[in-house]
Amino acid sequence: MKMKIYYVLGAGLVLGLMATTGRLAAQDGDNLFANPGFEDTKEVDLTSGYFNSAINQGVNLGDEMVVQIPVNFDQFSATKLFKVVSGKPGEDVHSGNNALLIDGGFYDRCTFPVQPGEIIEVHYFIKVPDSTGDSSVKVGVSFNLPGPDGVSLGMIEAKEPQVQVFPGSGWNEIIQEMVVPPLENINTAVFRFASTAPVLLDDVVVRLQH
Numbered sequence: 001m002k003m004k005i006y007y008v009l010g011a012g013l014v015l016g017l018m019a020t021t022g023r024l025a026a027q028d029g030d031n032l033f034a035n036p037g038f039e040d041t042k043e044v045d046l047t048s049g050y051f052n053s054a055i056n057q058g059v060n061l062g063d064e065m066v067v068q069i070p071v072n073f074d075q076f077s078a079t080k081l082f083k084v085v086s087g088k089p090g091e092d093v094h095s096g097n098n099a100l101l102i103d104g105g106f107y108d109r110c111t112f113p114v115q116p117g118e119i120i121e122v123h124y125f126i127k128v129p130d131s132t133g134d135s136s137v138k139v140g141v142s143f144n145l146p147g148p149d150g151v152s153l154g155m156i157e158a159k160e161p162q163v164q165v166f167p168g169s170g171w172n173e174i175i176q177e178m179v180v181p182p183l184e185n186i187n188t189a190v191f192r193f194a195s196t197a198p199v200l201l202d203d204v205v206v207r208l209q210h
């Protein structure tokens with residue numbers, strides 16, 4: 001089934017969204033992504049356990065022995081860098097006090113029931129930090145579809161990031177709309193974000209249109 005990706009440039013241009021704006025507004029459901037602005041964090045000790053093993057596998061979690069991670073974090077997925085950063089709204093963060101600095105992928109505890117044919121609408125804000133350099137970065141949200149035995153039945157949207165974001169463009173609102181494919185035994189979708197280089201992520205919204 002054909003997937004649609006809409007994204008909004010920093011200048012405020014809306015690409016391809018105009019025809020669907022009214023329908024989206026009329027059917028918006030609750031945000032399924034808890035802690036969308038990464039404001040709620042918890043301390044984790046990096047000297048042992050899952051996070052220590054992640055460091056040993058090359059994930060950069062910072063130089064401290066104890067770091068803050070989002071409370072809704074679930075697991076790393078080919079992640080090179082994962083840090084909660086604090087700063088000024090509109091600059092280092094999109095809103096609130098925190099944003100997530102990430103290079104690679106992670107799964108969030110945003111897991112919800114789905115049925116074939118339903119539409120998942122995702123909004124989020126991305127900024128390419130100056131330290132990333134001059135190259136554009138690709139980002140993308142996808143959803144894993146675990147079967148009854150936990151083995152993945154497939155992904156909604158490509159696992160590799162598809163949406164291009166440019167350095168110097170400030171905070172970009174990305175909108176992805178995707179359709180749950182007609183596979184047997186599908187009942188759950190699990191949120192995954194990925195990028196091809198370091199980006200700042202904030203204000204994630206995931207909605208299901210029935």
Ligand SMILES: [Ca+2]
Pocket residue numbers: 036037038039093094095096097098099202203
């Ligand atoms: Ca925030």
